[in-house]
Amino acid sequence: MSSTASSTDGLMSGFLAWFGELGLFFWNVSKAAVTPPFEFRELFRQLDEIGSKSLPLVALAGAATGVVLSLEARYSLTRFGAKSLLPAAIVFSVIHETGPIITGLVVSGRVGAGIGAELASMKVTEQIDAIEASAVNPYRLLAATRILACILMLPLLTLASDLCGVLMGWVAQASVESLSFHQFINSGFKGADFNDFLPPTFKTTVFGLIIGLIACFQGMRTQGGAAGVGRAATSSVVLSSLFVILADVVLVKFILIFFP
């Protein structure tokens, strides 16, 4: 009984210590990000690494989601006699939820693991210490640039995912019945306004912050050689995916309240 209580205490204090350290890390990165010298070259490199190189994967995931949504929604809506709503169901599902969350999770897997493993490897081989010893702030050079690149790139990648999802949703529907792209778009976006489009897209900046912050944090606090690098990569993906999903729950509620 007492051992259960003490292990619960240990878990709780470990959990709180992790959040405390994450908060301190975020503070150090924020301070470094807004004070010169700014590391523009590294930022552009990361924008390419995180943005351009994630694009094919995100586009593919978005396209697959569009096809699946089209097939599933067609079956359900036909059963309830609402087949005419199919374009709108696809467009709204993609733009409101599946596009942003699929992009968040795909980037969390690809970029979270990449950043976590890269920084962890640099940490255990003393490369981060070498950066610091060279009088360069590693929070500014390594963390701020990667987090900022994630924040800036997530909405753009979401747009790409949305586009591919809607496009492939139409292709899937057009393959079973005659429907022009023009008709599909007109029907799908009927009654839609910017409140349907902007808040869900820009909520992914929060996903970007979560992915970048957690991956950099887990990477830069790594200890213990190759095993530590493996743990950092895994925990970066698991924790960032988990927090992206949790943040999505909160943000969906927030968007429904403030952008009805």
Next chain:
Amino acid sequence: MNTTNELSVRRLDAKGGDGKSAVAVKDLHKSFGSQKVLKGVTLTVGSGETLAVLGRSGTGKSVLLRIIIGLEKTDSGSVCIQGQEISFLSLDELGGVRKKMGFLFQSAALYDSLTVAENVAFPLQHHRREMSKSEQQDRVRTLLAEVGLEGHLEKMPADISGGMQKRVGLARALALDPDILLLDEPTAGLDPISSSEINDLVLKLQAEHHMASIVVTHDLHSAKTIADRLALLDKGEVVIEGSFEELEKSDIEFVRDFLKNS
């Protein structure tokens, strides 16, 4: 009440340093968990002087060096670099002090995604932004020529030997023309010929650049070759400090054992 800035410029007393010392550490204590690594270490290094810190593995030599460059925080005690107390500086303030220092890591710690030339250029790109790219490239070539690696500019760290990696690390440490050079086990893991080459190189660079140096090593031969003074550390404390001859004359059992077995 002392502010951070007041503390930052606090000068040490005569024993710990007088502002003329390149490096002065006083009564340093450092623990990792329950393990006490440093127990009141006091050392000074004058400008242009080379101090070798000797001792068995695990006696806190590398920790001492990491504290001097600010990679580890002390539990208590003070570290002064050219008269400036660094224990209370922020990361960016510490950066100003670190520009005056070069650090060679035991593992060389080269950036594995950059070429040899890019590794050496790294400090220049961040702190000599007024230099044009061609000036930076010239400086990199000069530094690599100094360490005998002028023909290896485009190689990756993984493609060169351990001794060559140490040389690249040394060239990188010298990039900003530092006043103080810190060397962590410069000859560890190297064959006798490479060790001898590194020793000669360090001596040559010291003569050319007139830096204060602290060399952490357990290689007595290397220490004798490179250093003006030696300090022997045991269980986190300085057992003896002086010239090699003074160490030889010591009747402290640990000193005699260390010299006999080295």
